[in-house]
Amino acid sequence: MTTLRTFTAAALLASSATFAFAEDSTDPITIPIHNWSSQIVMSHVVGKILEAQGNSVEFVTTDSQAVYESVRLGDVTMELEVWEGAFGASFRAAMEQGGIEDVATHNAVTREDWWYPMWTKEACPGLPDWNALNACAALFATPETGTKGRFLGGPVDWLKHDAEKVEALGLNFQVVNAGSAAAIWAELAAAEKTKTPIVVFNWTPNFAEAVWPGEFVNFPEWVEGCDTDPAVGPIPDKTYDCGNPANGYLKIAAWDGMKDKWPAAYATLQQVNFTNAQIAEMAKFVDIDEMEAEDAAQAWLDANEAVWKPWIE
Amino acid sequence: MADTAVPLAKVERAGFVPGVAYALLAVAVLLAIARPWLPEVLVRVPDWMILPYEGWFQWFFDFLKDDLGLIHVTRAISAVLEWFLDATANLLYGKSRWPNIGPIPWTAIAAVAAVIGYGLGGWRLALLAGGTSVWVSLIGQWDLAMQTLSVIAVAAPAAFMIGLSLGILAWKSSRFEAIMRPTLAVLQTLPFFTYLLPAVIFFKVGPTAGCVATIVYAIPPMVLMTTLGLKKVPPEVVEAGLMSGSTRWQMLRHVYLPAARTEILVGVNQVIMLSLAMVVLTAFIGMPGLGAKLLALMNSLKLGRSFEIGVTIVLIAITLDRLSKAWIVKQPQHFMRGTPWWRRNQLLLVGIGLFIGLIIVAQFVQVADQLTRGQDLSMGSEIDDIIRGALANPTVDAATSWLRQVMITYILIPFRNAVLWLPSLSIILCLAAAGYAVGGRRSALLAGGFFAIVALTGWWDRAMITVYAVFSAVIIAMLIGLPLGILAARNKKWSEPILLVCDTAQTFPSFIYLIPAIMLFGVNDLSVIFAIVIFATVPLMRYTIEGIRNVPAELIEAAEMSGASRSQKLWKVQIPLALPTMAIGFNQAIMFAFFMVIIAAFIGTQDLGQELQKTLAGNQLGKNLVLGMCVALMALSFDHIIMRWSETRRKALGVA
Numbered sequence: 001m002t003t004l005r006t007f008t009a010a011a012l013l014a015s016s017a018t019f020a021f022a023e024d025s026t027d028p029i030t031i032p033i034h035n036w037s038s039q040i041v042m043s044h045v046v047g048k049i050l051e052a053q054g055n056s057v058e059f060v061t062t063d064s065q066a067v068y069e070s071v072r073l074g075d076v077t078m079e080l081e082v083w084e085g086a087f088g089a090s091f092r093a094a095m096e097q098g099g100i101e102d103v104a105t106h107n108a109v110t111r112e113d114w115w116y117p118m119w120t121k122e123a124c125p126g127l128p129d130w131n132a133l134n135a136c137a138a139l140f141a142t143p144e145t146g147t148k149g150r151f152l153g154g155p156v157d158w159l160k161h162d163a164e165k166v167e168a169l170g171l172n173f174q175v176v177n178a179g180s181a182a183a184i185w186a187e188l189a190a191a192e193k194t195k196t197p198i199v200v201f202n203w204t205p206n207f208a209e210a211v212w213p214g215e216f217v218n219f220p221e222w223v224e225g226c227d228t229d230p231a232v233g234p235i236p237d238k239t240y241d242c243g244n245p246a247n248g249y250l251k252i253a254a255w256d257g258m259k260d261k262w263p264a265a266y267a268t269l270q271q272v273n274f275t276n277a278q279i280a281e282m283a284k285f286v287d288i289d290e291m292e293a294e295d296a297a298q299a300w301l302d303a304n305e306a307v308w309k310p311w312i313e
Numbered sequence: 314m315a316d317t318a319v320p321l322a323k324v325e326r327a328g329f330v331p332g333v334a335y336a337l338l339a340v341a342v343l344l345a346i347a348r349p350w351l352p353e354v355l356v357r358v359p360d361w362m363i364l365p366y367e368g369w370f371q372w373f374f375d376f377l378k379d380d381l382g383l384i385h386v387t388r389a390i391s392a393v394l395e396w397f398l399d400a401t402a403n404l405l406y407g408k409s410r411w412p413n414i415g416p417i418p419w420t421a422i423a424a425v426a427a428v429i430g431y432g433l434g435g436w437r438l439a440l441l442a443g444g445t446s447v448w449v450s451l452i453g454q455w456d457l458a459m460q461t462l463s464v465i466a467v468a469a470p471a472a473f474m475i476g477l478s479l480g481i482l483a484w485k486s487s488r489f490e491a492i493m494r495p496t497l498a499v500l501q502t503l504p505f506f507t508y509l510l511p512a513v514i515f516f517k518v519g520p521t522a523g524c525v526a527t528i529v530y531a532i533p534p535m536v537l538m539t540t541l542g543l544k545k546v547p548p549e550v551v552e553a554g555l556m557s558g559s560t561r562w563q564m565l566r567h568v569y570l571p572a573a574r575t576e577i578l579v580g581v582n583q584v585i586m587l588s589l590a591m592v593v594l595t596a597f598i599g600m601p602g603l604g605a606k607l608l609a610l611m612n613s614l615k616l617g618r619s620f621e622i623g624v625t626i627v628l629i630a631i632t633l634d635r636l637s638k639a640w641i642v643k644q645p646q647h648f649m650r651g652t653p654w655w656r657r658n659q660l661l662l663v664g665i666g667l668f669i670g671l672i673i674v675a676q677f678v679q680v681a682d683q684l685t686r687g688q689d690l691s692m693g694s695e696i697d698d699i700i701r702g703a704l705a706n707p708t709v710d711a712a713t714s715w716l717r718q719v720m721i722t723y724i725l726i727p728f729r730n731a732v733l734w735l736p737s738l739s740i741i742l743c744l745a746a747a748g749y750a751v752g753g754r755r756s757a758l759l760a761g762g763f764f765a766i767v768a769l770t771g772w773w774d775r776a777m778i779t780v781y782a783v784f785s786a787v788i789i790a791m792l793i794g795l796p797l798g799i800l801a802a803r804n805k806k807w808s809e810p811i812l813l814v815c816d817t818a819q820t821f822p823s824f825i826y827l828i829p830a831i832m833l834f835g836v837n838d839l840s841v842i843f844a845i846v847i848f849a850t851v852p853l854m855r856y857t858i859e860g861i862r863n864v865p866a867e868l869i870e871a872a873e874m875s876g877a878s879r880s881q882k883l884w885k886v887q888i889p890l891a892l893p894t895m896a897i898g899f900n901q902a903i904m905f906a907f908f909m910v911i912i913a914a915f916i917g918t919q920d921l922g923q924e925l926q927k928t929l930a931g932n933q934l935g936k937n938l939v940l941g942m943c944v945a946l947m948a949l950s951f952d953h954i955i956m957r958w959s960e961t962r963r964k965a966l967g968v969a
Contacts (some may be wrong), residue, residue, distance in 0.1 A: 028409070030519075032599075035612050056409055060519045061599040061608075070518045143721045144837055155932040156914070157925050171587035176837075179917040180612040186835065286613070290694065 017170035022176060028056040028077045032193065034064040035155065036112040036181050037293070038205065039081045041282035044082055044297030045308075046272060048263050053312060062224050063157055072099035072241070074255045077262075084201070084248030085112040086158055089227075091253060103252045103269055106206055108276045110248040112160075114217040115202035117188065119195045121215070128218045130169065130243075137172035141198040145174040150188055152200040153177045160201060161227065162238045173199075186210060198211060205276035207284040217244030252273075271311035278307070329787075337746035337757070344739045344771030352795070356736040363771035370558055371935030378515070387515035393468065395521050401466045404518070405459035418457070418675035419450045420683045426632075428664040435640035441635060445628045452624050453689025460602030461592050468524050469588045473581060479532070480539025480580075481565070490540065497533040502904065502948040504911035505530065505591065506925040507941030508655040509598045510934060523595035530591045534583035542576025543569055575641060581624045582637040590822040593914070597929065603629075607824065611915075616698030616832050623825050634820045700832060709903035717839050725785060725838055732781045737768045740777075746952055751958040763950040767943045776943050778920035782913075784844035790902055794850040795895075796856025799883070808858050814931040823848060823909055831916060841913040848909045849902040856898025865968070890968055897958040900952055907948040 021113045024244040029042045029050060031051065067089045070076045082091050083151040095284060116127065123139050126132025140149030144172065151173045162175045178184050183206065184200050191198040192212065202208055204222045219242060226233040226242040252272060259266040278300075285296035348356065377383045399410035407416035427443030449458045472968040507531055514524040546569055551764040554568035594602030603626055610619040648657050654809065655662060675682035703709060745761030767776050826848045834840035864887050872886045888895075914922035923939050928937040 011522070035609075058408075059601075061596065061601070061605050062518050063598075063930050067933065069514075069932055073517075075517050075519070101362070118862070143718050144726070146726070155917075156927050159930055160928065176918075177923070178915050179915045180614070182612055182614040183361065186614055282909070290615070290697075 006259070010283070016099070017213035022266050024053075024055055026056065028058040029078075029258075029262055029265060032062045032070065032076045032079060033059050034062070034081075035069070036283075037207075037286040038283040039298045040062075040293040041280065041286060041300065042067065042080050042274065044294050045282070045300055046078075048270070048297055048301060049268065049272075049308060049312060050123070053264060053268060055262060055265050065157060065159055068094035068253070071096060071253060071255050074099070074257050076166075076228075078252065078254040078296040080251075080252055080253040080272070082253050083110050084250070085203075085244040086160070087108065088245075089249070092253070094253075099256055100253055103254045103266075104272060106116065106250040106252070106272075106274050106279075108250045108274055108279055110204065110250045111216060111246050112201070113163075113219065113244045113246075114199055115214055116197070116199045116217065117192065117214040119192070120197040123197045124311045125298060128215045130171075130219045131215055133199065134169075134171050134173075136197070139201055140173070142176075144176060149199070152176050152184055152198070154184065154201045154277045155180055158187055158266055162201070164240040166187065168235055169239040172274045182287075185199050198202070205279040205283075205286050207280050210280065210284065211288065212264050215244070216246075222246065250279075268312055273311075278304070294312040317753055333757075334750040337749060338744050339504065339748065341739045341742035343807045344736050344742070346397075346734055348734065348739075349863045351736060355432070355738060357773060358737060358771065359770045360771075363769065366770055367933070367935040367939050369935070370938050371933065374511075374934040375937075384515060384685065385428065388517065391521040392514040392515070393525055395422035396466065398468045398520050398524060401463040402460070402500060405463045405872065406456050407465070407687065412796045416683070417456050418672055419446065419684070420675060420681045421671040423447055423450070423944075424667040424671055425664050428660060428667065430632075430636060432660045433636055433643055436541060438635060439641055442632050442772055445632045447626060449625055450684055451690050452621060452625065453684060453691045454603070454622065455684065456605075457603045457606050457622075458625060458629065461589075461600075461604065464520055464524050464527065464592050464600065465585070465588045466590070468531065469585050470528040471524075472528045472584045472588065473535060475528065475765040476532045476535025476584065477539050477577070480536040481794055481894065483536060483540045484543040488661075493536065497536060498943050498949060498952075499942075501527070501533050502907065502945040502952070503941050504922070504944045505594055506911060506914075506922070506929060507937055507944075508591075508595075509595065509930075510929055510937045513598050513929075514932060514934060515614070515721060520601065522598050522687060523592065523600035523830070526595055526598070527588050527591040527854040531584045532920065533588040534587065538576045538580030539573070542573030542580075544562065545576065567778065578637070578641040582634065582641065585637050586630065586820055588823075589633060590624075593626060593822045593824045595658060604824065608915075611831065613800050614831070615693070616696055616700045617698070618691075618693035618826065620696055620700070621693050623828050626825060627863075630822060631817060632724060632818045660691060667790060688943050693849065704832065712831055712843075718819065718836055720839050720842075721837065724956050725842065729778065729781045732777045735777075737764075737773050739769065741765050744954070746844075747954050748950075748957075751954055751961060756953060756957055760954050763946040766946055770939055772924070772940065772943050774920075775921045775924055777906070777912055778918070779922065780947065782845065782910045783903060786842045786906050787849055787899075789842065790846045790849040790906075791899070792851055793846070794853030794898075794902075795857055798854040799888075801854070802860065802885070802887075812855065814857055815851050818851045819855070823912060827912065827915065837917070841910065841916050841918055842912055844916070845909045847905045851904045852901035852905060853895075854899045856864045857895050860894030860898070863894065863968075864890045890966060893959040893963040893966065893968065896955050897961070899958070900955040903951050903955070904948055907944060911944065 029047075031047050033040050033043050043059065047059065049194050051057050060076060062076065065087065067076060068087070069080055072094050077244055082088075091100075095102070098106045114133075120126050124132060124136035126135065137149035140151070141147055142150045144150065149172060151162060151166070153160055153175050154177065165171070166173050166175060178187070184202070188200060188208070189196065190196075202214070204215075204230040208214075220234045222242050222245045227240055230237050230239050233239075244274065252269060252271060254266070258269075282296065283299055283301060285291045286293055289296075291299065342354070344351065348415055353359070396411075397410060400412065402408035402415075403410045403412060403423075404415040423443055426446050427439045430438035430442030449455055479493065480587030505526075508526040509522070510774070512526040512529075516525045517521045550568060550572050551564075555562050559568060592600060592602065593604035593607065596602075596608040600606075603622055607619055607622045607626070610616075612620065635654055671681065680688065694852030704713075739766045741761045741764045744759040744764050749757035767773060797811075801807040813955065826844045829847070830840040830844035868886055868890065869882065873880050910918070910920065911922040911925060914920075914926040917923075921944055925937060925940045925944075928934075930941065
């Protein structure tokens with residue numbers, strides 16, 4: 001028995017030793033895809049880069065919050081867009097449980113919050129102050145919301161705490177969740193025709209900034225703990241009495257087994273880094289030019305060789 | 314005729330006091346009237362009475378998963394499943410897994426589909442099966458369709474085997490059947506989101522979880538049909554088997570199962586159709602294929618392209634449905650002794666020949682192997698533009714926004730507010746009253762009790778928004794479906810084609826119905842209701858036609874002889890006698906509506922469906938189950954009342 005055990009231990013050691021220097025595993029690397037364009041295109045861009053290195057890559061559509069549990073378990077290998085405002089909480093929770101690691105941070109700075117296109121400001125000149133927004137709530141009323149203003153939020157599974165924010169700040173608004181990001185753009189385009197005031201959930205980097213100039217609403221500044229501790233923030237007995245972080249990070253996360261299983265791919269992933277402009281461009285290919293995500297990824301790669309070639313050297 | 318002579322006599326039940334139902338109803342109405350003066354405790358269940366069921370279930374799941382190590386068992390199962398899925402995936406669309414020989418050229422698969430079609434139903438089905446394959450390939454969706462089919466190829470046989478075994482067990486042991494029946498009833502009414510989350514947690518995100526959810530979803534009708542078929546085997550057949558000295562296994566294999574062939578194949582048909590419907594929906598948890606593409610396209614509001622995908626899904630549904638139905642009707646073929654082997658297996662040989670032949674051809678002709686992007690004939694973006702143009706048309710736009718404004722402001726919102734305003738107790742008592750009226754004390758307890766449980770979970774308001782959407786939609790569906798059904802039933806020329814349309818529409822995966830709703834009304838309550846209306850009108854029409862057409866001819870003759878006019882005949886004879894059947898249609902409409910309203914969370918709702926969809930984002934199994942049970946209990950409560958009424962009514966009328 002003992003000899004056998006020593007033998008297996010030795011074999012294991014040997015194999016893990018070879019692993020560290022050896023080539024990447026032939027098993028496919030699984031990249032998750034969610035429901036907004038830049039993430040889908042970026043996933044394909046990185047997927048194609050890894051494929052060019054000789055890896056096999058597979059894509060799986062998953063929920064953007066539940067994905068951190070899947071990364072932790074190794075069911076998917078990486079997550080290319082960890083937005084601080086949207087997924088910071090899920091990401092931190094997963095980090096505490098272990099199995100997931102923070103691989104790199106994009107240069108891009110992110111912000112997600114209530115946002116309005118410029119024509120809204122003409123009707124409600126006090127903007128971007130949130131008190132002014134609240135004072136003109138009636139301008140945003142729709143048949144569905146009656147006398148209250150409508151705030152068009154993102155899909156429910158993005159788990160934005162807009163309803164809590166409305167409650168905490170006493171906003172005269174009702175949150176209506178669009179089923180998809182595209183529904184927000186459709187409503188924005190419809191509002192543009194008649195210059196109807198509208199306030200929606202939006203984020204940067206995103207293609208929308210180029211199409212519809214606009215501004216984020218200035219809520220009380222984000223302070224750490226404002227979402228969990230009632231005492232933090234301007235309203236003493238409420239949580240979520242603040243805006244989202246105005247200079248949020250955009251990170252890359254990976255399963256902690258990746259560096260052993262696919263060392264070369266992992267080294268590349270550490271180099272991956274996109275800026276706001278690059279990410280907005282990827283989204284634009286799909287949202288405005290109506291390309292398929294895969295074609296958009298190829299188009300981006302063809303146009304930006306100078307950006308990504310250094311990552312794989 | 315003797316039975317029908319006293320059709321409307323009350324069926325007496327032991328311990329049934331007719332006044333009780335009225336009394337319950339009166340209390341409910343009184344409570345509603347007194348609502349402004351009622352203390353809060355009587356309006357909604359107070360917070361201190363709401364127990365942390367979610368936490369308990371969560372604890373239970375965590376205990377099962379981690380402490381008992383169930384997750385290792387389920388992960389082992391998913392490893393096996395994954396092996397099968399990988400194999401079919403490799404063969405059908407060339408995923409790089411064992412056996413690494415795929416993908417099979419599309420022409421070869423199309424040829425085999427056509428041969429199967431010919432074998433089951435002659436040239437017409439050959440054309441349907443082959444034609445569908447060609448369409449899918451030409452439109453450039455072959456890979457997507459194969460991704461979907463590769464899962465069905467594993468899920469449907471698995472659901473068949475499990476369902477058949479459970480069905481046999483339920484037939485052998487009445488105790489097992491007693492447990493099985495309510496379990497199946499709950500399974501059939503649980504919203505599909507409740508299948509998805511446990512599947513993801515226990516069976517790994519992606520095709521495996523989708524496959525498991527699909528299997529579980531498709532099992533119930535297979536169990537029910539198997540048990541039904543086995544129970545109906547005539548005693549003469551059984552005796553013949555016994556006399557030839559069969560063992561128990563031989564009895565089952567060679568006597569019972571062949572004799573129950575028709576019912577079992579009906580079960581197979583249902584398994585296939587439910588699998589297809591579910592596979593499309595599992596796109597929510599990362600199943601690749603047609604569903605995922607449809608979801609992505611609807612997400613980006615590319616309606617023309619989603620329309621194309623919709624057509625493909627519908628064609629595949631019709632093909633699978635017709636093929637499996639032809640299989641039900643087709644009797645096994647028997648040959649004269651001495652028929653040569655190649656003659657008996659003629660079609661099999663033709664199929665194999667074509668299959669191999671086309672694989673060889675595909676090595677040399679690229680188009681026969683697969684169509685790449687650019688070779689397909691997809692018109693998606695053109696259709697996109699046409700639809701966009703049509704919707705931007707001022708008349709259409711004015712009509713839809715007018716309808717939206719009027720329906721939402723004057724009908725839907727007031728109705729919703731009214732439902733939310735009513736005290737919970739009022740609604741519970743109403744249901745109890747209805748229960749008592751149709752089935753006495755037991756039904757009253759069931760119908761009212763189920764809703765009381767919903768109230769106790771603390772999700773009452775959300776649940777009432779679900780009920781409001783279901784009922785607004787079913788009422789509109791009735792306004793459309795019943796007159797159409799009655800008109801169609803009175804005219805033979807109409808009833809046949811309309812029944813065919815209904816049957817076909819029922820095979821469409823429910824996801825399809827969201828497309829026109831989003832197209833016309835965008836993102837709001839009205840499009841949710843619209844989607845449910847189209848989905849729920851189908852069974853209402855279908856059962857109305859069937860109910861009226863199946864009124865015994867003698868009764869109609871009798872009415873004609875007593876000089877009834879056409880409308881008297883309709884209102885005094887046909888409709889009263891058809892009501893029990895129409896009630897089944899009504900019940901199905903409600904069940905469909907409960908199913909659809911949850912899917913409509915994708916459009917954007919504020920009901921239980923939205924909360925359920927949120928749970929998919931986290932890992933809140935406990936909350937997911939509680940919400941799922943709320944939907945199931947409400948659906949079961951209505952199901953019980955309506956089915957009970959229909960049954961008693963049938964007995965009273967003496968119609969089968």
